[in-house]
Amino acid sequence: MMIYGTALLAICTLIGISIGEALGSLLGVRANVGGVGFAMLLLILSTTWLIKKGRLKPLTAEGIQFWSGIYIPIVVAMSAKQNVVVAMKGGPAAIFAGVVGVAISFAMIPYVNRIGQSKKSVPKVRQEEPRSGVS
Amino acid sequence: MMEFLAKTFEANGLLTAFFIVGVLMWFSYWISNTLTGGRLHGSAIAVFGGLVLAYVGGVMTGGKNGITDIPFFAGLGLMGGAMFRDFAIVATAFGASFEDLKRSGFSVMVSLALGITLSFVGGVGAAYAFGYHDAVTLCTIGAGAATYIVGPVTGTALGASSEAIALSIAAGLVKAIVVMIATPHLAKRLGLDNPHTAMVYGAMMGTHSGIAAGLQATDPKLMPYGLMAAAFYTGLGCLVCPSLFYFILLKLFPV
Numbered sequence: 308m309m310i311y312g313t314a315l316l317a318i319c320t321l322i323g324i325s326i327g328e329a330l331g332s333l334l335g336v337r338a339n340v341g342g343v344g345f346a347m348l349l350l351i352l353s354t355t356w357l358i359k360k361g362r363l364k365p366l367t368a369e370g371i372q373f374w375s376g377i378y379i380p381i382v383v384a385m386s387a388k389q390n391v392v393v394a395m396k397g398g399p400a401a402i403f404a405g406v407v408g409v410a411i412s413f414a415m416i417p418y419v420n421r422i423g424q425s426k427k428s429v430p431k432v433r434q435e436e437p438r439s440g441v442s
Numbered sequence: 443m444m445e446f447l448a449k450t451f452e453a454n455g456l457l458t459a460f461f462i463v464g465v466l467m468w469f470s471y472w473i474s475n476t477l478t479g480g481r482l483h484g485s486a487i488a489v490f491g492g493l494v495l496a497y498v499g500g501v502m503t504g505g506k507n508g509i510t511d512i513p514f515f516a517g518l519g520l521m522g523g524a525m526f527r528d529f530a531i532v533a534t535a536f537g538a539s540f541e542d543l544k545r546s547g548f549s550v551m552v553s554l555a556l557g558i559t560l561s562f563v564g565g566v567g568a569a570y571a572f573g574y575h576d577a578v579t580l581c582t583i584g585a586g587a588a589t590y591i592v593g594p595v596t597g598t599a600l601g602a603s604s605e606a607i608a609l610s611i612a613a614g615l616v617k618a619i620v621v622m623i624a625t626p627h628l629a630k631r632l633g634l635d636n637p638h639t640a641m642v643y644g645a646m647m648g649t650h651s652g653i654a655a656g657l658q659a660t661d662p663k664l665m666p667y668g669l670m671a672a673a674f675y676t677g678l679g680c681l682v683c684p685s686l687f688y689f690i691l692l693k694l695f696p697v
Binding site for chain 2: 319336372375387399403419
């Protein structure tokens with residue numbers, strides 16, 4: 308059933324965010340320390356385990372994939388509720404912030420690519436068009 | 443009749459939001475295909491559209507919550523709220539596996555760490571230069587320079603202002619667009635013609651929409667490799683930006 312996947316996703320998210328909250332109070336900061344990251348870690352670990360056991364049915368997977376498929380629309384909605392009028396004065400900062408990092412990163416690719424050149428192994432991937440919306 | 447329609451739309455805000463965003467997505471992909479030949483990915487245009495809506499709403503109402511201050515659009519606040527957002531972002535990790543990451547080799551892991559760090563440092567540097575000097579705002583904009591997902595996740599986790607979160611989305615959007623446009627032109631110089639380099643590139647850039655459009659224009663067969671690395675980038679970014687990186691910034695810029 309699809310709800311199994313959605314339920315798994317929900318509990319991973321809830322536990323991950325709780326870990327973030329706990330870490331925040333442990334470290335004495337008013338912040339959720341890495342909660343979403345922990346949640347993603349939990350989802351990867353639990354689904355990998357289920358797949359290995361052969362227990363992750365396609366319908367269950369769909370209950371997760373739907374949410375992954377509408378993350379861009381959700382980000383669009385999130386963008387639409389921000390205080391952009393005030394943020395406009397910081398516009399140049401945002402543009403520079405975006406450009407600087409990407410320029411350095413591009414410049415580094417050829418160097419990093421040479422690390423471990425001898426064994427150019429890659430994992431198998433499915434060759435298919437990604438679902439629209441997941442982008 | 444119009445009166446009843448308006449009442450229904452406002453009373454069922456989340457459904458109205460699904461409809462509005464759906465139309466916006468359709469329009470953005472239409473622009474992407476017809477005006478840019480797919481070079482500018484529809485998702486980037488849609489996120490930009492979201493920011494434009496927020497601006498219009500802010501000007502019309504004088505409020506702080508973008509377009510959601512207009513009752514008809516209020517549902518966008520729920521749809522784009524932290525709960526749904528975190529839920530959907532966590533879901534994007536599905537399909538990634540650590541075995542694949544191990545198999546892809548040391549250089550991909552180095553690129554992941556380096557890619558996030560460089561973007562973050564670049565973003566923080568730019569924000570600092572433009573007069574933002576508190577750790578929370580710097581961290582949010584720096585994380586936004588990683589991707590427009592990591593930015594808002596970090597901003598919400600740290601309790602950043604809506605202004606800082608908007609800037610982090612904008613920074614991530616600029617990055618995504620630069621990656622989309624620059625990739626096909628730089629592909630030859632980067633040696634971007636094999637799966638391994640595509641994974642290094644994906645791990646270095648991390649922006650999902652940027653990589654998708656960039657590799658689509660370079661060699662669509664490389665896309666799954668770049669996107670797999672990008673999934674790890676988002677996860678690692680959401681993990682280290684509102685933790686390790688924030689603590690380092692707190693040391694450098696005490697409250």
